[in-house]
Amino acid sequence: MKAFDYENFYERVGKTNGWDFSHLKSFSEGVRWDFYDEVVKRCEKTDILLDIGTGGGEKLLSIASSLFLLVGIDLSHSMINTALSHLKKLKVPNVKFFQMSSDELQFPMRFFDVVSSCHAPFSSLEVAKVLKSGGWFLTQQVSEADKWNIKEAFGRGQAYDKTDGSLKKRYIRELNEAGFSEIQSFEYDAIEYYERPEDLIFLLKHTPIIPYFGQDKMDFEILKDFIENNKSEKGIQTNSKRFLIIARR
Numbered sequence: 081m082k083a084f085d086y087e088n089f090y091e092r093v094g095k096t097n098g099w100d101f102s103h104l105k106s107f108s109e110g111v112r113w114d115f116y117d118e119v120v121k122r123c124e125k126t127d128i129l130l131d132i133g134t135g136g137g138e139k140l141l142s143i144a145s146s147l148f149l150l151v152g153i154d155l156s157h158s159m160i161n162t163a164l165s166h167l168k169k170l171k172v173p174n175v176k177f178f179q180m181s182s183d184e185l186q187f188p189m190r191f192f193d194v195v196s197s198c199h200a201p202f203s204s205l206e207v208a209k210v211l212k213s214g215g216w217f218l219t220q221q222v223s224e225a226d227k228w229n230i231k232e233a234f235g236r237g238q239a240y241d242k243t244d245g246s247l248k249k250r251y252i253r254e255l256n257e258a259g260f261s262e263i264q265s266f267e268y269d270a271i272e273y274y275e276r277p278e279d280l281i282f283l284l285k286h287t288p289i290i291p292y293f294g295q296d297k298m299d300f301e302i303l304k305d306f307i308e309n310n311k312s313e314k315g316i317q318t319n320s321k322r323f324l325i326i327a328r329r
Contacts, residue, residue, distance in 0.1 A: 104282060105275035108320050112268040115139075115220040118324065119196045120146045122216040127193035130210065132182045133200020137163030137175070144172045151192075153180040154200075185210050194218070204251070204258035211329045217260065221247060223267065223321035227289050230318055233306040234299070238288050248323045255327050262328040270322075273315030277307055280316055 116139050123129065127147050131140045134152030136159060144150055152175070154160050163177040180186060182197070185206045195207050197219040207217050224239040224246060231237030239247070248265060255263055274280045281303070284293040293299055310317045 104279050106273060106279055106315070108270040108272045110268060110270035111320070112266065112270075113324060115198050115218070115324070116143050116196075118326070119143065119194065119218050122218070122326075123147050123194055128191065129194045129196065130185075130187070130192045132195065132197040132202050132207075134163060134177065135159050137166050137177055139198070141166060141170055141172055141175055144175050147194075148174065150175045151187075152177045153182070153185075155179070155181055182206060204254040204260070208258040208260065208329060213329055215329045217255070217327045217329065218324070219251065220322055220324050221251070223248070223269075223323055225269070225319070226321040227318050228321075229310060230284075230289060230306065233309075234290050234302055237290050244321075248325070251325055255325070260327040260329060262326075264326045265323060266326075267321070267323040270320045272318050272320040273312075274318070275315045277303075277316070280307070 119129070120143050123146055125146070125148060128149045129140075129147050129151065131150065131152040134140050134154050135156075137152050140150050140152045140163075152163060154163070154177075157179055160177050160179045167175055167177060182200065182202045183206065185203075187210045189209055190212045191210050193212055193215050195211050195215070195217045197207075197217075199220065199222055202219060211217060222238075223244060224242045225244040226239075227237070231240045248267070252263055252265060274283065284290050284303070290299070307316050
């Protein structure tokens with residue numbers, strides 16, 4: 081099967097729904113932290129924050145009162161347009177959004193007090209370049225074993241052929257090589273429930289968990305069997321596995 085084009089996928093989904101999953105009926109048991117709460121805990125009112133892979137900007141806008149200046153970047157033009165639309169509507173004066181690659185951060189050296197990246201790729205060297213000495217970097221990422229029963233049912237999926245924990249180890253190694261210290265990592269594997277089949281279908285169509293989901297008519301037969309085998313009184317069960325890395329520059 082041909083390689084999945086994640087960049088174009090994210091751009092297309094951004095144009096379709098702006099990453100708006102607010103109408104999904106789902107809940108989780110066993111989540112150990114809220115990522116942006118962890119970010120705010122390490123911020124002062126006078127700090128400047130860079131958020132890599134900011135998406136539609138909702139999370140960044142929600143913590144704007146905690147910092148002096150917040151800058152969100154995303155590779156997707158459509159995501160930045162969505163973020164700018166939210167910014168215009170809410171009229172938050174201390175937030176800026178830019179379309180930019182995380183592989184080439186176009187900011188002055190040592191400009192930011194805190195850098196965050198939630199479910200988005202980043203370059204440890206680029207983060208080190210723009211983060212002040214003593215500044216914090218926090219990232220939350222999706223583990224390889226996330227939605228594992230779904231991937232097993234389909235026999236394919238995002239990072240399906242990767243050893244669980246590989247990405248976390250790589251990021252920790254790269255942060256060490258970039259000069260970060262006090263590197264800590266945490267993880268959780270929460271139980272996740274989707275109330276209706278249409279919630280699960282929306283998830284699979286608007287995320288790359290199962291690349292090319294729906295292009296083969298058998299996908300819906302597989303999904304039907306998966307739902308029958310994993311439904312309970314709480315909903316259709318899967319898992320949400322995340323890891324968190326916190327490092328000091």
